[in-house]
Structures are given as structure tokens and as C-alpha cells.
Amino acid sequence: MSPVKVGLLGFGVVGGGTFKVLAQNAEEIARRAGRKIEVVAVGALNVDTVRELVGDNVLVTSDAYEVVRHPEVDIVVELIGGDTIARELVNEAIARGKHVVTANKALLAKHGNEIFAAAHDKGLMVAFEAAVAGGIPIVKAIREGLTANRIQWLAGIINGTTNYILSEMRFKGLSFNEALADAQRLGYAEADPTFDIEGVDAAHKLSLLASLAFGIPVQFSKVHIEGITGLAKEDIAHAERLGYRIKLLGITRRCDQGIELRVHPTLIPVERLLSSVEGAMNAVQVNGDMVGPTLYYGQGAGELPTASAVVADLVDVTRLLLADPGHRVPHLAFQPGAMADTPILSMDDVISSYYLRLRVDDRPGVLADLARVLANHQISIGSMFQEPHGPADADIIFLSHEAREGNVNRALEEIQALPFVKSHVTRLRVESLL
Amino acid sequence: MSPVKVGLLGFGVVGGGTFKVLAQNAEEIARRAGRKIEVVAVGALNVDTVRELVGDNVLVTSDAYEVVRHPEVDIVVELIGGDTIARELVNEAIARGKHVVTANKALLAKHGNEIFAAAHDKGLMVAFEAAVAGGIPIVKAIREGLTANRIQWLAGIINGTTNYILSEMRFKGLSFNEALADAQRLGYAEADPTFDIEGVDAAHKLSLLASLAFGIPVQFSKVHIEGITGLAKEDIAHAERLGYRIKLLGITRRCDQGIELRVHPTLIPVERLLSSVEGAMNAVQVNGDMVGPTLYYGQGAGELPTASAVVADLVDVTRLLLADPGHRVPHLAFQPGAMADTPILSMDDVISSYYLRLRVDDRPGVLADLARVLANHQISIGSMFQEPHGPADADIIFLSHEAREGNVNRALEEIQALPFVKSHVTRLRVESLL
Numbered sequence: 001m002s003p004v005k006v007g008l009l010g011f012g013v014v015g016g017g018t019f020k021v022l023a024q025n026a027e028e029i030a031r032r033a034g035r036k037i038e039v040v041a042v043g044a045l046n047v048d049t050v051r052e053l054v055g056d057n058v059l060v061t062s063d064a065y066e067v068v069r070h071p072e073v074d075i076v077v078e079l080i081g082g083d084t085i086a087r088e089l090v091n092e093a094i095a096r097g098k099h100v101v102t103a104n105k106a107l108l109a110k111h112g113n114e115i116f117a118a119a120h121d122k123g124l125m126v127a128f129e130a131a132v133a134g135g136i137p138i139v140k141a142i143r144e145g146l147t148a149n150r151i152q153w154l155a156g157i158i159n160g161t162t163n164y165i166l167s168e169m170r171f172k173g174l175s176f177n178e179a180l181a182d183a184q185r186l187g188y189a190e191a192d193p194t195f196d197i198e199g200v201d202a203a204h205k206l207s208l209l210a211s212l213a214f215g216i217p218v219q220f221s222k223v224h225i226e227g228i229t230g231l232a233k234e235d236i237a238h239a240e241r242l243g244y245r246i247k248l249l250g251i252t253r254r255c256d257q258g259i260e261l262r263v264h265p266t267l268i269p270v271e272r273l274l275s276s277v278e279g280a281m282n283a284v285q286v287n288g289d290m291v292g293p294t295l296y297y298g299q300g301a302g303e304l305p306t307a308s309a310v311v312a313d314l315v316d317v318t319r320l321l322l323a324d325p326g327h328r329v330p331h332l333a334f335q336p337g338a339m340a341d342t343p344i345l346s347m348d349d350v351i352s353s354y355y356l357r358l359r360v361d362d363r364p365g366v367l368a369d370l371a372r373v374l375a376n377h378q379i380s381i382g383s384m385f386q387e388p389h390g391p392a393d394a395d396i397i398f399l400s401h402e403a404r405e406g407n408v409n410r411a412l413e414e415i416q417a418l419p420f421v422k423s424h425v426t427r428l429r430v431e432s433l434l
Numbered sequence: 435m436s437p438v439k440v441g442l443l444g445f446g447v448v449g450g451g452t453f454k455v456l457a458q459n460a461e462e463i464a465r466r467a468g469r470k471i472e473v474v475a476v477g478a479l480n481v482d483t484v485r486e487l488v489g490d491n492v493l494v495t496s497d498a499y500e501v502v503r504h505p506e507v508d509i510v511v512e513l514i515g516g517d518t519i520a521r522e523l524v525n526e527a528i529a530r531g532k533h534v535v536t537a538n539k540a541l542l543a544k545h546g547n548e549i550f551a552a553a554h555d556k557g558l559m560v561a562f563e564a565a566v567a568g569g570i571p572i573v574k575a576i577r578e579g580l581t582a583n584r585i586q587w588l589a590g591i592i593n594g595t596t597n598y599i600l601s602e603m604r605f606k607g608l609s610f611n612e613a614l615a616d617a618q619r620l621g622y623a624e625a626d627p628t629f630d631i632e633g634v635d636a637a638h639k640l641s642l643l644a645s646l647a648f649g650i651p652v653q654f655s656k657v658h659i660e661g662i663t664g665l666a667k668e669d670i671a672h673a674e675r676l677g678y679r680i681k682l683l684g685i686t687r688r689c690d691q692g693i694e695l696r697v698h699p700t701l702i703p704v705e706r707l708l709s710s711v712e713g714a715m716n717a718v719q720v721n722g723d724m725v726g727p728t729l730y731y732g733q734g735a736g737e738l739p740t741a742s743a744v745v746a747d748l749v750d751v752t753r754l755l756l757a758d759p760g761h762r763v764p765h766l767a768f769q770p771g772a773m774a775d776t777p778i779l780s781m782d783d784v785i786s787s788y789y790l791r792l793r794v795d796d797r798p799g800v801l802a803d804l805a806r807v808l809a810n811h812q813i814s815i816g817s818m819f820q821e822p823h824g825p826a827d828a829d830i831i832f833l834s835h836e837a838r839e840g841n842v843n844r845a846l847e848e849i850q851a852l853p854f855v856k857s858h859v860t861r862l863r864v865e866s867l868l
Binding site for chain 1: 464465468569571581582584707711726727731732738742745748749756758763764767
């Protein structure tokens with residue numbers, strides 16, 4: 001069979017990696033796909049540099065539309081990122097009847113519903129394995145591997161930068177700022193790390209995973225997002241003492257009243273596999289009602305791991321290129337006509353356990369007053385310890401049993417106003433992952 | 435669309451589980467597959483019991499051929515096991531143009547090449563996700579998720595019974611026989627546990643994984659197999675002291691001269707995720723040249739986890755039922771015309787590190803003599819410790835650097851013949867998994 005022809009938009013880290021993987025493993029890939037996969041056009045700003053890398057047989061142009069409109073291109077690979085130009089190009093590619101492969105989580109998290117609908121109308125595929133957890137085939141696992149299950153929940157370490165920072169804080173006892181500076185020096189964090197450390201990138205990915213797991217529209221705007229910038233190294237040490245590690249998790253769970261959708265630092269028991277995922281690695285645990293717990297682990301970013309997912313999508317699309325649209329896997333795991341409009345829960349209605357840390361005057365009656373406020377709001381304490389801080393203060397650390405977050409919020413407001421409370425109360429969520 | 439019609443062969447643990455999953459999650463499954471999946475016929479010996487469970491709309495018969503020949507059946511699900519009757523039934527199903535889903539690793543390990551070839555000739559699918567690592571979608575991950583990679587090696591805990599026994603030996607300090615008896619009492623091991631504890635079941639699965647990873651024929655007869663029956667609790671304790679845990683691993687690796695294919699108890703560093711896989715859980719680590727290390731974890735056996743994989747295959751087959759055969763994923767990951775006849779290495783040519791334990795007379799010169807024999811065979815020692823045993827004996831434990839197994843075998847023959855050696859020399863392999 002004749003080669004499948006690919007147009008590449010963007011030749012940065014992942015674009016360059018994709019070209020490299022296709023070239024280097026061309027034979028192995030063709031043995032699997034049944035035909036060659038060939039890059040025929042690249043859209044990139046640094047035309048001369050790229051031309052030198054890809055050779056004379058490939059059209060290199062700074063006009064990305066030239067790639068999208070190229071008559072020979074069967075599949076457009078969008079690796080530009082962001083949701084402005086990339087959105088226009090993807091829409092144009094679909095309008096022109098091209099299949100799309102993309103690693104762009106921001107784009108799909110915000111405009112995925114519209115993009116998938118347009119592709120569906122045209123009988124086209126939009127593949128996005130590389131948009132979530134880099135090289136780990138997690139989209140495929142949920143969409144095709146666990147189809148027998150009602151997924152109950154999933155929880156993932158889906159941002160390598162923050163996991164690297166948290167690992168460094170724990171192993172070396174660094175503060176957040178020190179660990180961030182190290183991560184930037186070593187290339188694990190960008191110069192402007194906001195999207196990573198504030199949890200936005202994880203939320204992009206989580207909104208896609210929730211859609212795949214539950215058959216709901218992509219709803220990035222409804223994700224509750226907390227990043228790791230407020231984490232003190234003390235909290236990491238206290239958590240360790242209690243038998244927990246702190247990870248930035250994306251969590252989505254099906255409950256009676258709706259679906260939880262949240263990204264925040266989370267204490268998880270050291271016995272769980274997820275707690276041993278260190279450095280820039282990613283992992284996602286998915287619990288199905290039939291299969292029980294499953295976990296998927298690998299590199300969540302980087303040139304070649306991300307390109308591995310892009311190229312896997314290219315092989316998938318190649319295998320199904322000429323199949324009629326009815327025989328393809330639906331974009332969001334469920335058939336478009338079978339999507340559900342399950343409500344996303346307000347954070348107030350989420351049930352969790354809580355880690356609380358606060359500094360108080362070290363005098364009699366303080367603990368009794370705190371315990372009374374918590375009890376008044378139906379919050380019961382699982383474990384607790386106190387550490388002196390200087391001559392007159394003490395740090396108190398509580399681990400609660402399960403409670404409604406709305407109750408915890410109201411209790412914390414009251415506690416914060418108590419005269420003997422001398423610090424902001426740190427509140428972190430605890431998940432058993434069982 | 436009209437429902438897809440399934441004939442079920444066998445209604446034991448997995449067969450019953452498959453029926454249960456299809457019934458209980460019928461709606462969720464149809465939302466994904468785009469049409470209903472319906473069991474119309476069951477072949478089972480206990481006809482009356484099964485009839486009560488499946489209701490009047492399903493044909494229940496003790497003649498399995500009646501199911502295979504049933505004109506309405508689109509997909510035959512073979513859950514009988516073994517390689518006699520099951521083989522005949524699968525061949526008959528293919529001859530009659532039915533797609534097949536099976537959990538039967540013994541059958542595919544021994545007769546997979548012939549079965550896949552027959553199915554290919556007829557344009558039929560034979561899906562076998564449930565044959566390896568139960569509910570974990572590892573077949574799909576390798577066959578479709580990692581297609582961009584030259585797989586370098588994979589190593590898996592792919593037998594839950596032996597992993598449960600090894601976990602119990604470690605946690606409770608039990609001997610192998612004590613842990614096996616516990617496992618049998620609790621249903622984690624069968625009355626005749628031979629296939630599990632001798633590594634045969636793991637070898638069945640490994641031969642399938644190697645084929646998927648490297649594009650080679652299924653070659654069960656060439657797997658080097660050692661089980662866990664010879665493991666002493668002392669070895670587990672010594673390994674722990676050296677920073678390792680002992681797991682029964684199936685390992686396959688691509689080297690310059692060919693492919694390693696081996697199942698044996700293996701020391702792995704405690705820092706590796708695989709070393710934390712406890713109880714009856716399974717996990718497989720797959721390293722690709724582009725993606726790096728990836729790992730897949732979940733329940734490797736049991737009614738519902740295995741049925742989860744069977745039903746995922748049913749959804750896959752349903753999605754592609756009417757697609758032309760050219761647009762399906764090849765059975766063994768690579769196109770039939772692109773399989774390679776890479777040689778399987780003799781164990782003598784495998785390079786590994788080794789753990790050695792032996793009892794000796796506790797007198798001067800012993801260590802020097804041992805070290806000389808090892809050095810003569812190009813085996814160098816990484817670490818070593820000695821423990822007194824009674825008044826006149828000592829146990830010596832060596833951890834070697836990498837060596838050729840053939841050299842180790844010859845060195846061990848010489849050592850075994852030394853006059854001061856008072857025990858059989860225990861030899862275990864050590865893998866860094868890097």
C-alpha cells in the first residue's frame with residue numbers, strides 16, 4: 001500500500017521528536033501499521049533550520065495553512081499548542097477532510113466538544129493520546145481497555161513538573177521556591193511555570209480523562225483547581241510522620257449526586273503505588289466496577305515519550321484510515337449520541353478526609369475549643385499531634401475522618417477567627433485511594 | 435443497530451463472570467460499543483444450573499458444537515481452557531467464519547501461530563486480552579499503545595498465585611510450603627498448583643507477550659522456566675538485607691544475538707515499582723526505545739477482572755465487526771507478513787547478575803578458594819556477607835556483577851565439588867530493571 005502522508009504543524013520539542021521517531025523506527029512502525037507513514041510537509045517558523053533537519057523531500061513552510069491545505073496530506077499533526085492559532089488550524093484541517101492528531105490538551109480541554117463534533121460530522125478522527133500523560137497509553141486504556149466497566153473513579157499524577165518539585169521537596173527537605181528554582185535550572189520547569197504549578201495543566205488533562213471515563217462532555221471550566229505553590233516543607237514532613245505522601249492529584253469520581261472533578265495537593269498513604277511515583281514520572285490509577293484497581297505509569301512529558309504517543313495515534317489512524325466511520329472507536333470513548341449530562345459536583349459537596357495544620361498559643365483549653373468547633377460541624381478527628389514552636393506557641397496537626405467539604409470550610413472560618421489561632425490554617429485533602 | 439450475538443463456551447468462574455458483566459453493565463457497554471452485546475447460547479456441562487442463571491431466552495446446551503454452529507452467533511467466546519477440546523472448538527469456530535474471543539493462554543501459547551494464521555486467512559479476529567494478566571489491558575497497550583517503539587524488554591509479574599505466595603513468605607516469614615498451604619486454603623492457589631508454582635502459566639503468558647513485543651512467532655517451547663518451589667525463606671530475608679525483593683518474573687529482552695525468553699525467581703531492587711506489587715496483583719513493565727519505561731498494574735485473575743478483559747475484547751470485535759480485515763489491528767501486533775524469525779537465546783548466553791548462597795566449613799582459606807573459582811570464570815563479586823551457622827559452619831551469600839550464565843554454571847559445578855562446600859549452591863538471578 002502507498003504511504004500515509006502526514007503534515008506536521010510545529011517543529012519544537014514534540015514536533016522534532018515526532019519526526020525523529022518516524023524516521024528512526026520507520027521499519028518497525030511499517031511492520032505494525034502495514035504501510036509507511038511519511039511526513040510530507042512541515043509548518044514551522046524557523047524554516048531554514050527545519051529544512052536542514054528534514055531534507056529536501058519535505059515541504060517546509062512558515063505558512064501553516066499551506067500544510068493544512070496540502071492536497072497530499074492525509075493526517076494533520078498539530079503540535080503548536082495553545083488555543084488560538086492551533087484552534088483555527090485544527091478547524092481548517094477538519095473542514096478540509098483531514099484527520100487530526102494532536103498533543104494539545106489546552107485546546108481540547110476548552111474546545112474539544114466543538115472539535116470532536118465537527119470531526120464526527122465529517123467522519124474524521126481526532127486522536128489525542130499525547131495530550132494526557134505523555135507516552136502512557138492512558139487514553140487507549142480507558143477508551144478501549146476498560147470498556148466492560150462502569151468507571152468508579154480515577155486519580156492521576158498527570159503533571160511531571162509538580163511531581164518533580166514535590167519529590168525534591170521530600171527527598172532534600174527543600175522549600176517550594178528552592179525546589180522550583182532547581183526544577184527550572186534542570187529543565188523540568190519552564191521559565192514561566194504558572195500553568196504547571198497552579199494545577200491548570202493537570203486540570204486540562206483531567207477534564208479529558210473524566211470525559212473518557214464517564215461519557216460526559218469535556219468541562220474544563222468546572223474543574224476545581226488548587227496548585228502546589230502554598231505547600232510548606234513542614235506539611236510534607238508531617239504527612240510522612242502520619243504515613244502519607246503529598247502528590248498533586250487530578251481526581252474524578254462518580255457519586256450519587258454527580259461527578260467530582262478536582263485538582264489539588266493530596267495526602268495519600270505510603271502503601272499505595274501512586275505514592276511511589278517520583279520525579280517527573282506520571283501515573284494514573286483507574287478503578288472500574290469489574291476490573292477493580294488498575295494503574296498506568298510512564299514518562300508524562302519530553303521529546304521522545306510524547307512523540308511515542310503521537311506516533312501511536314498515527315498508527316491507529318493509519319490502520320483505520322479507510323474504514324467507514326461507524327467502525328472506529330468514538331473520540332470520547334462513548335458514542336456521541338450516548339453522552340450523559342451528569343452534573344459536576346460543587347466542591348462543597350465533596351466528601352474527603354482532611355489534614356489541618358495551625359499554630360496556636362500553647363495554653364490549656366486550646367485543644368478543647370478547636371475540637372468543639374470541629375465537632376459542631378460533624379468533623380471527627382482520626383489522629384492528631386502537637387509540636388512546640390518557640391516558648392509560647394505550638395503547631396497542631398489534625399487528620400480528620402471523612403467530612404463534607406462545605407462543613408470543613410465553615411469550621412475553618414470559625415477556627416481562623418479564634419483569638420488563640422496565630423497562623424493561617426493549612427488545609428489539605430487526604431485520599432485513601434481504595 | 436441490531437445486537438451482536440455471542441456464544442459462550444464454558445460457564446465456570448470466567449464464563450459466569452462474563453455473563454454477569456454483560457448483564458450488569460449492558461447499558462454502559464452499549465453506550466460505548468454503539469450496539470448491544472447479547473449472549474444467545476451457552477455451552478456448559480451443568481445445563482440445569484446455567485439455565486437457571488441465564489434465563490429462558492438463551493440456548494443452554496451440553497454440546498459445545500451446537501454453540502459454535504449456531505447460525506446467529508457472531509462471536510464465540512472460548513472459556514473452557516486447556517488445549518484439547520478448546521482447540522477443536524476454536525478451529526471449528528474459525529472454519530465456520532466466527533470471530534473468537536478467548537482467555538486461554540495455554541492454547542494460544544502452544545497453538546497460537548496456527549490459530550492466528552487460520553483466522554487471518556478467513557478475515558477473522560481472535561482476541562485474547564484476558565489470556566495475559568487478567569483485567570490489565572496489556573495486550574492492547576503493547577499492540578496499539580506502543581507502536582512507535584522498538585520494544586527493548588519487558589518484565590512482568592504475570593502469575594498472581596506465585597506473587598501471593600512470595601508476598602506471604604516475606605511478610606510472615608513463612609516457608610514456601612506453609613505459604614502455599616495458606617494460598618490453597620484462601621483460594622489463591624488450586625488443589626494442584628503445579629502450573630502456577632512451576633512457572634508454566636507465566637511462561638504461557640510470556641510467550642504471547644514476547645510475540646507482541648518483538649513480532650516473532652509464539653514460541654512457548656523455547657521459554658526457559660524455573661518456578662518458585664525451591665525458594666527458601668532465608669533467600670527472601672537475605673535479599674531484603676541486600677536491598678532486593680524476590681519476584682517470579684517473566685522476562686523477554688532483545689539483544690544483539692537474539693531474544694531472551696525466561697521465567698524464574700528474580701531479585702529486583704526495592705526502589706523499583708515492580709517490587710511493590712504485592713499479593714495476587716499483576717504488573718508488567720515494558721521499556722520502549724522512545725517511550726522509556728512504562729508499567730501496567732491490576733488484578734491478573736479472578737471472575738470479574740478477567741471478564742472485564744473478555745468483554746473489552748467483545749467491544750473491540752463489535753466495533754470492528756463489519757470493517758474489512760485490512761483495517762484491523764494485527765493479532766500479534768505486527769502484520770503477518772512482517773514477522774521476524776529472530777533466534778531465541780540459549781540460557782547459557784544470557785547476561786545477568788547472580789545471587790549465590792552456600793554453606794561451607796567455617797575455616798580459613800574457604801573464601802579465597804571460592805573467589806578464585808569465580809574469578810577464573812570471569813565472575814566478579816559486587817557484595818558478599820557471611821553468617822555463622824552452628825559452631826563449625828557458615829553461610830556465604832554473594833551478589834555478582836553481570837556475568838554470562840554459561841560461565842556461572844561452570845563455576846557452580848566446580849564450587850559444588852569443593853570439599854568444604856556442605857550444601858547445594860542456591861543460584862538466583864538479579865535484574866536491575868533499568
